[in-house]
Amino acid sequence: MAHTTSLYGAIAxxxxxxxxxxxxxxxxxxxxxxxxxxxxxxxxxxxxxxxxVDGWLYIRVGQERPQSTYYxxxxxxxxxxxxxxxxxxxxASRVHEAFGRPDTTIFGEDLAxxxxxxxxxxxxxxxxxxxxxxxxxxxxxxxxxxxRRLR
Numbered sequence: 074m075a076h077t078t079s080l081y082g083a084i085a086x087x088x089x090x091x092x093x094x095x096x097x098x099x100x101x102x103x104x105x106x107x108x109x110x111x112x113x114x115x116x117x118x119x120x121x122x123x124x125x126v127d128g129w130l131y132i133r134v135g136q137e138r139p140q141s142t143y144y145x146x147x148x149x150x151x152x153x154x155x156x157x158x159x160x161x162x163x164x165a166s167r168v169h170e171a172f173g174r175p176d177t178t179i180f181g182e183d184l185a186x187x188x189x190x191x192x193x194x195x196x197x198x199x200x201x202x203x204x205x206x207x208x209x210x211x212x213x214x215x216x217x218x219x220x221r222r223l224r
Contacts (some may be wrong), residue, residue: 074102075179095149097194097210097212099141099152099155099157099158099210100116100135100139100141100155101115101116102115102143102152103152104152104153104154104155104211104212105151105152105153105212106151106152106165106211107151107152108150108151109132109145109150109151110150112132112133112134112143112152116134116135116188117134118133119132119133120133120134120135120136120140121133126142129144129153130145130146130147131143131144131145132145138158138159138161139157139160140157140158141155141157141158141160142155142156142157142158142171142209143155144156153211153212154209154210154211154212155209155210155211156207156208156209157207157208157209157210158206159184159207159208160203160208161203162204163204163205164203164204164205165188165205165214166210167199167205168188168197168205170190170194172190172191172197173186173190173196175188175189175190176189176190176191176192176193177189183201184201185198185199185200185201185206186198186199186209187199188214193211194210194211194212195208195209195210195211196208196209196211197209212217
């Protein structure tokens with residue numbers, strides 16, 4: 074019985090990261106893999122670059138929505154995570170169609186909600202009227218900086 078349980082655990086560990094890893098391709102960039110140079114060659118010159126209030130370096134591409142902001146690591150200049158500001162009127166039902174049921178739903182003080190999907194790899198933030206404000210994509214657990222360097 075113990076062997077069966079450990080076998081199921083091993084299978085689950087193989088499946089879970091692959092589900093999250095499938096969400097790491099965001100608007101022309103693979104999170105944790107694509108370099109800034111590669112991003113510029115595929116998406117063109119950014120409309121804005123800089124450092125946000127949290128200290129993250131960013132590159133924003135796209136003149137109109139969907140507009141993507143890619144956050145990059147200073148030490149190895151790869152895309153770490155991305156935020157996509159979607160087309161106005163994008164609804165929760167479209168998000169659920171794309172990602173399934175949320176793992177967690179959180180409500181802010183203004184009753185705007187945030188839903189987290191795919192084991193924390195994706196979060197959708199909503200405006201108080203229920204439309205999607207933006208979607209953030211994070212690297213999967215399996216794509217840590219240490220594992221990427223070993224590759």
